[in-house]
Amino acid sequence: MWTALKDLRSATVTRRMRSLFEENPTRARDFSVSLGDMHFDYSKTQLDDSIRSALIDLCERSNVAQRRDAMFSGGEINQTEGRAVLHTALRDPDGEELLVDGADIRPGIRQTLDRMKAFSQALRSGELVGAGGRITDVINIGIGGSDLGPAMAVLALSPYHDGPRCHFVSNVDGAHISDTLKGLDPQRTLVIVASKSFTTIETMTNAFTARDWMRAGGGDPKRQFAALSTAMDKTDDFGIPQDQVFGFEDWVGGRYSIWGPIGLSLMIAIGPDGFDQFLAGGRAMDEHFRAAPWGQNMPVMLALVGIWHNQVCGHGTRAVLPYDQRLIRLSAYFQQLEMESNGKQVRVDGSALDVSSGPVVWGEPGTNGQHAFFQLIHQGTRVIPCEFLVAARGHEPELQAHHKLLVANCFAQSEALMLGRSLDQARARMQAKGLTGEELERQARHRVFPGNRPSTTLIYPMLTPDILGRIIALYEHRVFVEGVILGINSFDQWGVELGKELAVSLHPVLDGCDSVTDKDGSTEALVRYFRTFNT
Numbered sequence: 001m002w003t004a005l006k007d008l009r010s011a012t013v014t015r016r017m018r019s020l021f022e023e024n025p026t027r028a029r030d031f032s033v034s035l036g037d038m039h040f041d042y043s044k045t046q047l048d049d050s051i052r053s054a055l056i057d058l059c060e061r062s063n064v065a066q067r068r069d070a071m072f073s074g075g076e077i078n079q080t081e082g083r084a085v086l087h088t089a090l091r092d093p094d095g096e097e098l099l100v101d102g103a104d105i106r107p108g109i110r111q112t113l114d115r116m117k118a119f120s121q122a123l124r125s126g127e128l129v130g131a132g133g134r135i136t137d138v139i140n141i142g143i144g145g146s147d148l149g150p151a152m153a154v155l156a157l158s159p160y161h162d163g164p165r166c167h168f169v170s171n172v173d174g175a176h177i178s179d180t181l182k183g184l185d186p187q188r189t190l191v192i193v194a195s196k197s198f199t200t201i202e203t204m205t206n207a208f209t210a211r212d213w214m215r216a217g218g219g220d221p222k223r224q225f226a227a228l229s230t231a232m233d234k235t236d237d238f239g240i241p242q243d244q245v246f247g248f249e250d251w252v253g254g255r256y257s258i259w260g261p262i263g264l265s266l267m268i269a270i271g272p273d274g275f276d277q278f279l280a281g282g283r284a285m286d287e288h289f290r291a292a293p294w295g296q297n298m299p300v301m302l303a304l305v306g307i308w309h310n311q312v313c314g315h316g317t318r319a320v321l322p323y324d325q326r327l328i329r330l331s332a333y334f335q336q337l338e339m340e341s342n343g344k345q346v347r348v349d350g351s352a353l354d355v356s357s358g359p360v361v362w363g364e365p366g367t368n369g370q371h372a373f374f375q376l377i378h379q380g381t382r383v384i385p386c387e388f389l390v391a392a393r394g395h396e397p398e399l400q401a402h403h404k405l406l407v408a409n410c411f412a413q414s415e416a417l418m419l420g421r422s423l424d425q426a427r428a429r430m431q432a433k434g435l436t437g438e439e440l441e442r443q444a445r446h447r448v449f450p451g452n453r454p455s456t457t458l459i460y461p462m463l464t465p466d467i468l469g470r471i472i473a474l475y476e477h478r479v480f481v482e483g484v485i486l487g488i489n490s491f492d493q494w495g496v497e498l499g500k501e502l503a504v505s506l507h508p509v510l511d512g513c514d515s516v517t518d519k520d521g522s523t524e525a526l527v528r529y530f531r532t533f534n535t
């Protein structure tokens, strides 16, 4: 399957992308996909008709349609954990009957959503109070999927906030909770403990610290704690009243969980109506993913472009570059979504992957990144496919000039990456500035841009709750399609276990309770260093 694609790649190594636009005047339209007013342009890549056909063929042969349908209908596609994968059901509470283990899951989803709405409304209206009166601040304590989604989305949608302030604590580093608690009123703060398992050491350590802080400051943890979890017995043990516990099932993976109870902080911030719009955005992307033919299917084409760049061309990293300051946490969110899902070395059947696993995902918002790492993207020896995201309009009409500059910079980057600047062009520019002879030759080489560097652009009218829902669902399905093509299970994460186990065994070693001599030399030396400062 891969050979045909690799041959196509060899045939295009020296081809200038720009020539594709000269050959096909409607290339921009032909190599883009729309969903309503959201538009995904992948024309600034090497994809042509034959490459796209070969990629679509790969998609067909990989049974993406069957796997997709199995996912939406509750098939046990997370084989290594024996679970269905149904985060999509969370954003479709009124959908038709959906059976898991013989029972329809929709009524439970609706009931939990209604409870979340009632709870967040009571909090926002001031009906639900803390020991010291109206709740002014909410802290979500969680990590990974129980943090990154809501933390990213709350920031992204700050123009829609009209509820209490939301804070996020994830790191077990005491600095995180300490800095967050400073300045908060323990009698007017709500703490949400977000943990699917309710055993994650970072989250539980921070939750106990927050409870001690609240008690010491005269707050009332019985009233001012809520929990989001699949483990009701453990939330009970912690002492959180059941009417403040919002449960979900194991068919929701951590990094896919923002659509349900894990999204409670987002709902508190933007209100139930805003949250409904967010769900509707995700649902619209689901419907599109299920219905659109592959070539017109946004998640599929985003995935196929990703497969082309990573597995076929060998570009091992992917930069996510939102030209939107409020999406500053988007690449961190996508890092978990993509790298925890598709960073696997074996297929579902245990056989070794014969192509690269998912790429390294990284990035920062523009224009900041331009003044940091874009140098390497433009002139470094590696090719780094870039994914730009940008809104046509900002939320600050009075600062329209800023937004125009932002957008101009975004478009300029993809243009510059594709066009580059040849040695002759560099020389001509320097001559125009009056340079001549040896000095001109010496300087000109440093001003050459190889160009021909691929990028895609996702453009939408404005970053609303609906659009954010569409963006997240788009990337979720992209990761899914890439995983199916690689033949891996995108829904487990065994790779995080070994480090967790060793941390548990190292904890008593740091205290000096357990011996350090059975550790490797490096670890032993590090432990001894730590002990000298902690006697």
Ligand SMILES: O=P(O)(O)OC[C@H]1O[C@](O)(CO)[C@@H](O)[C@@H]1O
Pocket (backbone or CB within 6 Å): 143, 144, 145, 146, 194, 195, 196, 197, 198, 199, 200, 203, 254, 255, 340, 493, 496
């Ligand atoms: O919600 P929990 O159970 O606390 O887990 C938090 C995170 O930890 C992980 O299991 C990995 O360490 C993630 O997959 C998950 O999102």
